[in-house]
Amino acid sequence: MKKFFIIIILLFISIFTQSVLAEDVFKITDANFDTSNTMIVLNIPDESSQPVLNELKVVRMENPTRAYFDIPNSILVIPKQDWKFNTKSINQVKINQFSTNPNTVRVVVYYDDDFNISNLKFLRIKNNILIKLKNTSWEDEYFHRTYRDEHSSASDFYEYLTVEVPEDNQKESITTQIQQAFNTTIQQTPKMDSPNLVKKDLKLNTKYYISQITPRPNGVLLNGFGSVTIEKPMVLQNPSRIVYDIPNTLVNREIRNSEYQLNETDSVKIGQFEVNKARIVITTPNVTKYIPIYSTDSQSLLIADTDKLNHTSLFSNTSDIISYNTEKINSQTSSMILSFNHPIVHGIDRANNRLIVYLYNVSRYNEDNFKEIYKNTIFANSNITLLPGIGMKLVLPTEPDTFINTYLGADSKTLKIQVTAPKKTKPPITSANNGTRKIVLDAGHGGSDVGAIRDGITEKAITLDVSKRVRDILTKKGYTVEMTREADETVSLQDRVAFSESKNPDIFVSIHVNSSEKPEITGIETHYYHQESLSLAQTVHAALASNIKTKNRGLFKSKFYVINHTTSPAILVEIGFLSNSSERAELVSDKRKQATAKAIAEGVENYFKENK
Numbered sequence: 001m002k003k004f005f006i007i008i009i010l011l012f013i014s015i016f017t018q019s020v021l022a023e024d025v026f027k028i029t030d031a032n033f034d035t036s037n038t039m040i041v042l043n044i045p046d047e048s049s050q051p052v053l054n055e056l057k058v059v060r061m062e063n064p065t066r067a068y069f070d071i072p073n074s075i076l077v078i079p080k081q082d083w084k085f086n087t088k089s090i091n092q093v094k095i096n097q098f099s100t101n102p103n104t105v106r107v108v109v110y111y112d113d114d115f116n117i118s119n120l121k122f123l124r125i126k127n128n129i130l131i132k133l134k135n136t137s138w139e140d141e142y143f144h145r146t147y148r149d150e151h152s153s154a155s156d157f158y159e160y161l162t163v164e165v166p167e168d169n170q171k172e173s174i175t176t177q178i179q180q181a182f183n184t185t186i187q188q189t190p191k192m193d194s195p196n197l198v199k200k201d202l203k204l205n206t207k208y209y210i211s212q213i214t215p216r217p218n219g220v221l222l223n224g225f226g227s228v229t230i231e232k233p234m235v236l237q238n239p240s241r242i243v244y245d246i247p248n249t250l251v252n253r254e255i256r257n258s259e260y261q262l263n264e265t266d267s268v269k270i271g272q273f274e275v276n277k278a279r280i281v282i283t284t285p286n287v288t289k290y291i292p293i294y295s296t297d298s299q300s301l302l303i304a305d306t307d308k309l310n311h312t313s314l315f316s317n318t319s320d321i322i323s324y325n326t327e328k329i330n331s332q333t334s335s336m337i338l339s340f341n342h343p344i345v346h347g348i349d350r351a352n353n354r355l356i357v358y359l360y361n362v363s364r365y366n367e368d369n370f371k372e373i374y375k376n377t378i379f380a381n382s383n384i385t386l387l388p389g390i391g392m393k394l395v396l397p398t399e400p401d402t403f404i405n406t407y408l409g410a411d412s413k414t415l416k417i418q419v420t421a422p423k424k425t426k427p428p429i430t431s432a433n434n435g436t437r438k439i440v441l442d443a444g445h446g447g448s449d450v451g452a453i454r455d456g457i458t459e460k461a462i463t464l465d466v467s468k469r470v471r472d473i474l475t476k477k478g479y480t481v482e483m484t485r486e487a488d489e490t491v492s493l494q495d496r497v498a499f500s501e502s503k504n505p506d507i508f509v510s511i512h513v514n515s516s517e518k519p520e521i522t523g524i525e526t527h528y529y530h531q532e533s534l535s536l537a538q539t540v541h542a543a544l545a546s547n548i549k550t551k552n553r554g555l556f557k558s559k560f561y562v563i564n565h566t567t568s569p570a571i572l573v574e575i576g577f578l579s580n581s582s583e584r585a586e587l588v589s590d591k592r593k594q595a596t597a598k599a600i601a602e603g604v605e606n607y608f609k610e611n612k
Contacts (some may be wrong), residue, residue, distance in 0.1 A: 031075045031095055039091065040107065040131040042071075052413075056122050067110040067117045070098060071129075074107045090114040090133065109133065143407035143416055144227045146294050147348045148402065149534060151231050151245065151555035156318050162384065208249040210278055213270050215260040219290065219304035220268045220282070224249075228301050230292050232350050234538060237546045242287040244303060245554070249278040267304070273554065293360070296343035297413040302424065304347070311390045315345045319413075324373040333420040335377050336396075340549050341411035351537060352610050353397065355404055356586070357417070360391040378419055400611040401532035422532035424428035437608055438480040440500045442510035442562060444468035447490030452515035452578045459513040459578060462587055466575065467511050469597030474604060493561040500566050506535055508570035509600065513587060515579040522583045523551030525574040527558040533569040539610065540571060540603030547599035548592075550576060550583060572599065 006391035030043035050157045082095035087384045091110045097108035111117065121132040208226040222228070234243040259269040267283040280303060282290055293302045293314065296517035302314075327335040341363065347358040365384055374380055382396040398404065401422040408415060444463040445451035451459030464485070471481045482503045484496045491499075500508050507584035514525065526532055537555050545552040553574075562569040575596050576583045586592040 014097075015142045016043050025073050027075050027077045028071075028105060031081050040133065042095075042129040042131070043180060044129065047449060050352050055296055058117060058120055060117060064110055065113065066108055066110045067120070068106055069120075070107040071107070073291065075103040075567065091158065095103050096250070109129065111307065112371075112376075113154070114141055115356065142410050143230045143414070144410065145405055146346075146408050147230055147232075147292075147350070147403070147404070147406040148247075148249070149350070150557065151534075151538070171193055177432075200433070208278075209258070209301065210249060210251045210270070213255050213258065213260070213268075215262050215268060217567050218308040218310065219265075219302055220260070220262065220280070222270075222301045222303070227299065228294070230301065230348070232445055232538070233290075234542050234545075235287050236542055240285050241281055241283040241284050242290055244280040244292065245273060246278040246301075247282070248276055250276075251278045262305070268303075277482075277554075291347045291349045291358070293347040294356075294408065296345060298586050311360050316365045317342050318335075318361050319344050319359075319458045321362060321370075323366040326373060326377050326379065327417075328377075328418075332422075334378050335416050335418045336374065336377075336382070336395075338415045338417075340413045340415070344407075344408075344415065348406060350404065352400060352502060354398065355396045355398060355417070357394040357396075357406070357415070358391060358392065360376045360390045360414075364574065365392065378393055378421060401535050403531045403534065420531060429528075436480075438482065438503060438505040439474060439604060440482045440484065440505040440508045440568070442465045442470055442484045442500070442508065444510060446488055449490055452513055454515070454578050454584055457578065457584060457588055459515075462513050462575075462578075462593070463477055464488065466597050469594060470509075470511070470600050470604075473597060473601040477601070477605065496562050497565045500562075506567045507604065508568045509540070509604065510560075510570070510572040511600070512572060514574040514577045516577060517579075522577050522580045523553040524576060525546055525553045527560060527572040527574070528570070529557060529559055529564045530570070533563065533571055535611065536569045536607050537571045539607040540600060543603030543606060544573065544575070544596070544599045546594055547602070549585075581604050586595035602607075 019513040026044055028042050028044060031040065041574065055072060056069050058067050060067045076097045083093045089112050091112065093110070093195055094106075094108040096104075096106055098104045100113050103245055109120075111115075119133070123130040123132065160206070208224055208228045208438065209277060210224040211221040214221040214223070217242065228249070231245045231247060234245075236243060237243075251270060255270060255272050257269070259267060261267050266282060268283075271279050271281075280480045282303065284290065286307075289305055289307050291306060293304050295301070320338045321338055321547055322341050323337070325337040327337060330337065333518040342361075345360045347360065349358070363386075367384070370384055374382060379396065382394065384392060384394050392509075395419065396404075396419070398419070399422060403420040403422075406416065406419040441468075445458075445459075445460035447460075447463065449460065451463070453459065464487075467483060468486070471483060474481050482499075482505065484499050485491045496510075514523075524541075524544050526536035526537045526544065541555055558572070560572050563572050575588045576592070578584050578587065
């Protein structure tokens with residue numbers, strides 16, 4: 001009997017020891033190489049233990065030149081990784097299970113002499129270990145941008161890279177599944193000494209990869225890998241629809257251009273709008289009811305129909321606001337920073353005159369502290385209210401052309417709202433009389449400057465014709481319209497700006513026709529440069545996209561001279577491609593010219609209505 005109890009005790013100790021050891025081991029379920037920021041991303045599930053990053057030591061070795069570091073108490077769930085790159089500095093990365101007793105994963109980096117391995121750093125964010133290989137700056141090591149007003153940004157990126165991956169790794173690795181979504185071509189490497197390598201030409205974007213879209217009774221759910229940012233939505237007509245663009249994002253090829261019915265009246269479509277931008281289009285008679293709602297890890301996004309939303313289904317734990325802070329970046333830009341005791345679930349509703357942030361699982365805050373902290377800031381007119389059964393609503397009134405970004409902390413316990421006020425270049429429009437609203441129209445090129453030309457058709461002739469049509473429409477509506485040129489004459493860029501400044505207009509609109517070396521390209525674009533021009537660009541472009549049957553190429557932040565040097569809100573519209581034979585035939589037709597002029601005039605009028 002005594003022997004039996006000893007065996008039971010030893011067995012219990014063994015089980016307990018194994019369970020303790022098991023708790024100390026964490027799993028690596030995926031591995032990716034991010035070329036844009038030159039980092040390795042190792043994914044760890046929520047249930048895994050936390051790795052101790054300060055225990056990671058880099059060991060240098062020679063012949064060949066390489067460095068390795070071991071991740072203790074770790075298990076590589078995916079097959080071993082062996083990536084070969086045709087880039088400079090880094091030649092190869094290997095990740096494998098170095099030992100099983102103890103459990104150790106080893107990462108080996110092969111590099112050229114010009115690579116500084118001392119720049120290698122480690123960081124834990126959410127369910128990822130980030131291994132930074134170069135001394136390049138990250139936008140923010142803690143905050144991730146969840147929303148932005150801007151539709152194009154210097155932070156947008158993509159780059160091309162060729163990666164050689166062992167053929168036997170193609171179907172086994174989760175990494176390969178993600179990489180395949182980025183492929184443009186796949187072909188066998190023409191190397192006699194490497195017959196088992198597959199050469200992949202990849203377009204790698206960081207930030208977000210949409211793997212799945214799921215229609216739901218209360219909206220549409222996007223699931224993916226990475227962290228999602230969403231841009232200010234655009235509202236289009238005929239049919240009525242709301243458009244959400246997600247920058248620095250790729251869409252799973254299997255779901256691109258898919259369309260789903262949400263209910264009797266609403267449907268949703270997902271597509272790859274640009275090489276580094278996804279687009280979600282919801283067709284609905286009531287566009288104002290949809291808003292984006294972010295999960296606590298920013299890896300999934302629910303674009304919700306607020307009329308059908310069950311708010312309690314969005315979260316399992318409630319949270320309180322525990323501190324309020326403000327940060328002044330410069331004379332125009334300041335941030336409101338709210339901290340919480342638990343991760344938050346939040347939604348963003350943006351209009352031209354206000355930002356509403358819904359804090360669905362937040363139940364308590366200190367109103368006196370809130371008012372005291374922000375009373376002498378640009379947030380003085382903001383307010384928080386409790387909504388029974390919903391959570392909390394934060395409202396920030398904004399002036400026209402105010403620029404907003406929102407950021408969520410890596411632990412989802414901090415929300416930062418960054419507001420950039422417009423430059424005060426001229427007094428705001430106060431009168432409802434159209435005659436006091438002045439527009440300068442700039443017909444691109446002219447005289448000896450013909451602009452684009454194909455088959456004897458010139459850009460300068462089309463832009464002048466369309467500009468006169470816009471002038472006629474707006475003049476009949478009571479607006480004052482000035483033109484930088486009214487005939488086929490040469491006007492320098494400097495003179496165009498000087499003319500506009502002398503007229504002191506409310507807005508400046510430059511009209512151009514595009515061209516490309518690739519004859520298949522078609523579509524309309526709208527360009528802006530200064531922040532206070534963004535609202536004008538969005539409104540006019542939305543009208544163009546609704547009325548002209550061609551490819552919508554979107555908004556661009558561009559440093560064209562005339563829109564950079566004018567002090568009024570200024571845009572440059574590209575109304576089509578002269579280099580495409582079909583679109584060229586349309587551009588010279590009265591039907592297309594009149595439709596374009598009508599759309600520009602409609603966009604201008606909508607802008608003034610929204611910015612009274």
